[in-house]
Amino acid sequence: xxQRKNKMKKMRPRRxxxxxxxxxxxxxLVYRPGVYGQPLPQRFQxxxxxxxxxxxxxxxxSVTSGAVSMNLLDNPFYxxxxxxxPSYTFLGPATEATLQPTGYSQLAGVSGPGLYNxxxxxxxxxxxxxxxxxxxxxxxxxxxxxxxxxxxxxxYSARTAPFARQATxxxxxxxxxxxxxxxxxxxxxxxxxxxxxxxxxxxxTFLLVPTAATTASYGLQWFVVLQSNDLDVSSTTASxxxxxxxxxxxxxxLQQMKNV
Numbered sequence: 001x002x003q004r005k006n007k008m009k010k011m012r013p014r015r016x017x018x019x020x021x022x023x024x025x026x027x028x029l030v031y032r033p034g035v036y037g038q039p040l041p042q043r044f045q046x047x048x049x050x051x052x053x054x055x056x057x058x059x060x061x062s063v064t065s066g067a068v069s070m071n072l073l074d075n076p077f078y079x080x081x082x083x084x085x086p087s088y089t090f091l092g093p094a095t096e097a098t099l100q101p102t103g104y105s106q107l108a109g110v111s112g113p114g115l116y117n118x119x120x121x122x123x124x125x126x127x128x129x130x131x132x133x134x135x136x137x138x139x140x141x142x143x144x145x146x147x148x149x150x151x152x153x154x155x156y157s158a159r160t161a162p163f164a165r166q167a168t169x170x171x172x173x174x175x176x177x178x179x180x181x182x183x184x185x186x187x188x189x190x191x192x193x194x195x196x197x198x199x200x201x202x203x204x205t206f207l208l209v210p211t212a213a214t215t216a217s218y219g220l221q222w223f224v225v226l227q228s229n230d231l232d233v234s235s236t237t238a239s240x241x242x243x244x245x246x247x248x249x250x251x252x253x254l255q256q257m258k259n260v
Contacts, residue, residue: 051242066086066087067222072216085241122189125186142166144164
């Protein structure tokens, strides 16, 4: 019988107890400036998160809507100086007029150190979850990325808009268009919304480039519409409406830092 070849397993060298790995942790940012340089890079890629909760006393056959900033991170739930969802009750955190992404005011905001003055939003994501309590709270969600537009005439025009997406939240039947935790997720490249290619995106210095607290020439929003889909049910109660925003950004135009 043919002899079997011994298969040698590739063994990793054992690390001596107490010896630390030399690999750089993903949680560690390493930047070594030159002589007399500032301790931050001129261009800094990172991510920001921001979320808000609302209570909605939605009525049968009703349509409610709102708009959240996509490419302005300064108070994204208070676009244009007004509530993102004026017919809903804001639960928190903080207030809509002051809510900002975590760490934003320290890195780019005008109220903090403002280390970077300008940014590009490479990818924008909105996550939405609806928690109803009875069949009268079953709703259809429509989300549309918009350009300098805060509203549509009705839900039917919103559904036919470019880049529109839908999901269904239900109590009496399974949700549709959401993940296993009940979140609807929509991610876009803001430059694709207005039709720019990669070269134009890289060359952009003002079109979709906001400063710390000033919107870009084209202000982009997430337009959100919620419509009851159980029209024969009249018993409704308040529902919890959750919105999470996520941005992959590139910060630049580093400000002068103190040396005293």
